Amino acid sequence: MLTMINAKGYAAQTSTTNLAPWNFERREVGPADVQFDILYCGVCHSDLHQIKNEWFPGIFPMVPGHEIVGKVVKVGKDVTKFRAGDLAAVGCLVDSCRTCDNCKEGLEQYCLNGSVQTYNGLSKDGTPTYGGYSNTIVVHQDFVLTVSKKLSLPAVAPLLCAGITTYSPLRYWKVGKGHKLAVLGLGGLGHMAVKFGVAFGAEVTVLSTSAPKEEAAKKLGAHKFVLTSDPKQIKDAKRSFDFILDTVSAPHDLKLYLSLLKTNGTHIMVGISPEPSPVHAFDLMGGRKSLAASGIGGLPETQEMLDYCAEHNIASDIEMIDIKNIHQAYDRMLKGDVRYRFVIDMATL
Numbered sequence: 001m002l003t004m005i006n007a008k009g010y011a012a013q014t015s016t017t018n019l020a021p022w023n024f025e026r027r028e029v030g031p032a033d034v035q036f037d038i039l040y041c042g043v044c045h046s047d048l049h050q051i052k053n054e055w056f057p058g059i060f061p062m063v064p065g066h067e068i069v070g071k072v073v074k075v076g077k078d079v080t081k082f083r084a085g086d087l088a089a090v091g092c093l094v095d096s097c098r099t100c101d102n103c104k105e106g107l108e109q110y111c112l113n114g115s116v117q118t119y120n121g122l123s124k125d126g127t128p129t130y131g132g133y134s135n136t137i138v139v140h141q142d143f144v145l146t147v148s149k150k151l152s153l154p155a156v157a158p159l160l161c162a163g164i165t166t167y168s169p170l171r172y173w174k175v176g177k178g179h180k181l182a183v184l185g186l187g188g189l190g191h192m193a194v195k196f197g198v199a200f201g202a203e204v205t206v207l208s209t210s211a212p213k214e215e216a217a218k219k220l221g222a223h224k225f226v227l228t229s230d231p232k233q234i235k236d237a238k239r240s241f242d243f244i245l246d247t248v249s250a251p252h253d254l255k256l257y258l259s260l261l262k263t264n265g266t267h268i269m270v271g272i273s274p275e276p277s278p279v280h281a282f283d284l285m286g287g288r289k290s291l292a293a294s295g296i297g298g299l300p301e302t303q304e305m306l307d308y309c310a311e312h313n314i315a316s317d318i319e320m321i322d323i324k325n326i327h328q329a330y331d332r333m334l335k336g337d338v339r340y341r342f343v344i345d346m347a348t349l
């Protein structure tokens with residue numbers, strides 16, 4: 001008989017209450033499962049969107065968190081990839097159908113039968129999933145990633161969402177040497193986009209409404225900076241980029257940014273604004289431009305990204321917080337007052 005695992009975490013009981021300590025149960029470790037104790041969990045803007053029901057009605061109580069790293073404590077008898085004591089990570093997904101065309105290609109994030117989100121989702125047995133703002137997690141080995149000891153572990157956590165969300169589109173569109181890449185927004189996603197863009201050999205420009213971000217952008221390795229509130233700088237940047245990676249999750253004027261693309265340029269959205277952004281066909285037609293979007297990454301690519309980061313010494317710039325300060329962190333995140341990702345030290349739970 002299976003016995004459940006007692007877990008503790010921080011949960012929102014409803015969409016209008018703050019996160020607070022909550023005890024709950026995780027499933028016992030099955031034959032193909034890995035249990036790991038969570039050491040660090042990144043704070044993603046989507047955590048706040050979801051506990052506030054800003055995208056769709058959520059499943060409550062909700063334990064957010066999908067940038068999860070920790071140490072394996074137990075594995076099922078069929079698990080070969082992990083042993084107790086290994087480092088492990090889980091990102092935005094904990095399951096998918098594994099049989100559809102997309103899953104077979106390693107694009108589990110686009111599972112045609114619906115992948116299972118790490119939190120605010122339903123497992124195949126109908127039980128809710130609970131995320132990384134907690135002390136321990138049990139996940140099928142196929143959805144657990146290997147983490148190198150080379151990088152600082154807390155700085156690895158944000159790679160599981162902010163990292164793969166920017167890595168995947170840059171790889172898909174083969175952004176690299178000879179390309180001019182603009183990164184729109186310099187937050188958790190944006191700062192990773194700059195690091196990857198530079199590592200892949202592109203000329204990287206940060207587009208921002210905030211002048212002080214210029215120094216920060218250059219420090220991250222960006223080659224150029226355009227202050228988008230300055231009409232002169234915008235005028236000079238017209239038709240100059242091959243790609244724009246748009247990480248902004250607040251409403252913004254796509255027409256303006258499309259005008260900065262060269263002929264055949266592509267504007268790729270990875271941030272999710274709560275409101276739709278209107279685009280006129282003319283904004284794309286004058287130069288055969290494309291408007292695209294990309295969501296996280298599949299399991300094989302997420303592992304590839306983690307391995308690439310270990311090899312090239314790339315990780316997130318983070319600020320560590322105690323879990324009791326999570327709402328102060330959200331407030332600062334909304335003001336853009338973080339360089340560049342908050343990570344919860346789970347020892348403070």
Ligand SMILES: [Zn+2]
Nearest residue numbers: 044046161162
């Ligand atoms: Zn995220």
Ligand SMILES: [Zn+2]
Nearest residue numbers: 097100103111
């Ligand atoms: Zn599938």
